[in-house]
Amino acid sequence: MQGDKTPLRVEGFEVEEMDGEAVLYHPASDKVLHLNPSAALIWTLCTGRHTAAELAETLCAVYPQSAAEIKKDVSLALEELFAAGAIQWA
Amino acid sequence: MGLSSRRPEPLGVHFAGNGAQVVCSDSLVRRCLARYFAHCQNGASAPGAAYEITGSASRGFILMRDGKPLLSGAGRDRVVLELIQDLTSRLIGPNQRQLLFHAGCLARKGRGVMLCGRTGAGKSTLAAWLADLGLGYLGEEVAAVDPVSGRMTGLPRCITLKGESAREWRERLIRRGRAPMELTAHGHLWIDPAQLGPGWMAAGAAARLVVFPRFAEKAPLRAEAMSSGAAAFELLQNLVNARNLADPLGATARLAQGTRACRLTYSSGREAAQWIDDAIKAPSTRP
Numbered sequence: 001m002q003g004d005k006t007p008l009r010v011e012g013f014e015v016e017e018m019d020g021e022a023v024l025y026h027p028a029s030d031k032v033l034h035l036n037p038s039a040a041l042i043w044t045l046c047t048g049r050h051t052a053a054e055l056a057e058t059l060c061a062v063y064p065q066s067a068a069e070i071k072k073d074v075s076l077a078l079e080e081l082f083a084a085g086a087i088q089w090a
Numbered sequence: 091m092g093l094s095s096r097r098p099e100p101l102g103v104h105f106a107g108n109g110a111q112v113v114c115s116d117s118l119v120r121r122c123l124a125r126y127f128a129h130c131q132n133g134a135s136a137p138g139a140a141y142e143i144t145g146s147a148s149r150g151f152i153l154m155r156d157g158k159p160l161l162s163g164a165g166r167d168r169v170v171l172e173l174i175q176d177l178t179s180r181l182i183g184p185n186q187r188q189l190l191f192h193a194g195c196l197a198r199k200g201r202g203v204m205l206c207g208r209t210g211a212g213k214s215t216l217a218a219w220l221a222d223l224g225l226g227y228l229g230e231e232v233a234a235v236d237p238v239s240g241r242m243t244g245l246p247r248c249i250t251l252k253g254e255s256a257r258e259w260r261e262r263l264i265r266r267g268r269a270p271m272e273l274t275a276h277g278h279l280w281i282d283p284a285q286l287g288p289g290w291m292a293a294g295a296a297a298r299l300v301v302f303p304r305f306a307e308k309a310p311l312r313a314e315a316m317s318s319g320a321a322a323f324e325l326l327q328n329l330v331n332a333r334n335l336a337d338p339l340g341a342t343a344r345l346a347q348g349t350r351a352c353r354l355t356y357s358s359g360r361e362a363a364q365w366i367d368d369a370i371k372a373p374s375t376r377p
Contacts (some may be wrong), residue, residue, distance in 0.1 A: 016343040021319030025326060025339040034323035 003053035006029045007046040007078055008090040024086060033084050042077045052078055104133030105181040105245045106188055106234040106265060113145040113174065116151070117286070122170055122265055124278060129246040129291065139180040143169055155180075174247075181245065184230055185331050189341055192328040193233035195244040196225040197295030202242045203370050204233050204300045204349075206328050212303040214257040218281060219363030225370075226292025227283040232330070235297055237341035242297040248280035255359065299370050300325065300351040303362065311365060312355040318343070321351030 013024045013033075022040035024033040035043055045055050056074040060067040081087040093308035100111040101124055105180070116122040120143075145151040150163035153172055161172050182190050194205035194213035205213045217230040229244020236242075251259055256279035268285045276280075283290045302316075302324050315326070322343045332338040 014339045016322065016339050017348065018319040018322060019317060021317060023322045023326070023343060024330075027333070027338075030332060032317055032326040034324055039151055049177060077357065 002050055002075055002078060005057075006048055006051050006090040007055070007081070007087045008048035009043060009046045010086055010088055013086065026085075029085075031085060033086055038073055039077045042074060043081055043086060045080075046081070046087050052074065101127065101131070101184070103127045103130045103177060103181065104135045105232075106185050106243065107128060107135050108138050108181045108184055109133070109135035110139045110141065110177050110180055111137075112141040112177070114164070116143065116146060119143055119151070119166055119170060119206035122166075123173065125282065126170075126174065126248045126294065128248075128282065128297065129284075135307045138184070139177065140169050141173060141177065143173065155253055171276065171278075178231065178245065178247075180210055184334070186232070186334040186336075188234040188236055188331075189329060189335070189338070189345065190331045191235070191325065192231070192330060194230040195228040195233040195242050195295075196220045196343075197228060197242075197292040198225045198367065198370050200295050201298040202228070202292075202295030203366055204235075204297055205230075205366075206300055206302050206325065207234075207304075208328070211306075211373065212305045212356070212362075214249050214251055215305075215359045216301075216303055216363055216366070218249050218251060218255075218259055219359045220366060221249070221283050221286040221290055223363055223367050224287065225367065226295070227286070227290050228292050228294070232296075235345060237335075237344065240296050240345065241294050243294045246283065246291065248255075248282050251279045251281065252277060258359075287292075297349050299366070300346075300349050300373070301366055302351070302353045304355045305354065305357065306355050309355050309357045311358070311361050313365060313369075314353045314355075315352040316353060318346045318351070321349070324351075 013026050016023045020037035022035040048067055056071045059070050098113055098115060100113045103110050105347050112123060125135055139155050142154045143151055151161060151169040153161040153169050160176060161169060163296050192208055194217040196203055196217060207213055207214050211319050214230045221227045227246060229246050230249050232245050259281060260279055300321055320354060325346055329342060354362055
């Protein structure tokens with residue numbers, strides 16, 4: 001289950017925050033990613049210290065009005081970040 | 091008295107501080123290249139690649155760069171196309187100071203527009219239409235942006251059109267009684283931007299609008315405004331010298347934040363160019 005896994009940002013990405021969005025650039029691989037504000041926040045929280053479930057709970061506590069969507073959004077965002085090579089599972 | 095053979099005068103091509111020289115023994119090939127790069131010969135630049143074309147149409151041409159063979163036994167059209175491609179790459183490659191994008195660039199009264207995208211996005215077609223509307227032409231394939239000043243320049247070689255676009259423009263220029271264009275066996279049409287009217291050449295401009303064009307047959311014209319993050323992402327996809335730069339992400343992000351950007355889907359080059367011209371004339375919506 002993804003919820004028990006711990007996401008960790010892949011090293012080497014440079015980040016530029018722009019109006020809440022983030023553009024990630026990895027010089028060694030020339031990879032470029034564009035994250036909307038939600039994905040940018042989630043990526044920032046992927047420090048390797050919290051599981052995916054804990055990460056979702058943290059966001060639910062901050063945004064209780066959106067708790068219902070948060071768990072689904074977090075799961076989807078982590079899948080996409082992993083597929084894009086921006087995070088790994090620690 | 092013996093005959094002396096004189097080495098042909100080299101053709102110098104300059105872009106963004108880099109240069110290349112071409113020596114060619116065939117007068118037709120030389121004339122073709124001189125016309126193609128007619129507006130790229132002014133400028134001071136560090137000595138760069140030295141090309142030599144020898145041979146003949148009957149025996150085949152040999153293309154050398156810095157004394158090393160690149161192509162041999164080629165026909166006239168093929169050697170010209172190979173040289174253009176290789177030379178352009180060589181002009182772009184060493185640049186460590188400016189942001190170089192796959193982009194056409196034009197300007198009206200100092201306000202520049204970049205048409206950004208890979209081959210086939212429609213940069214050249216739109217560049218032709220925009221130059222015809224009276225915008226100053228900077229280039230149609232590569233744009234150089236100074237990361238500090240935001241000033242944009244281009245490689246003002248001939249506009250190269252293919253396929254339906256080439257056919258349409260051939261007919262338009264013939265109807266206007268313009269000088270014949272260069273044609274190659276590959277179906278490429280070259281338009282000297284000077285054929286599109288007076289005031290065709292811009293000296294450089296501040297980048298104000300970035301357009302990511304997409305041709306879609308029979309599609310209605312559609313412009314989608316982009317966030318600066320989305321624009322930076324797309325610009326980075328088209329940045330050709332990222333590895334040479336100290337801070338490609340930061341510089342590109344600043345460019346994106348200082349310009350207005352949109353995706354433009356079109357089926358009519360004329361209609362798209364009119365939209366772009368209206369947009370560049372409008373007051374800027376981003377500082």
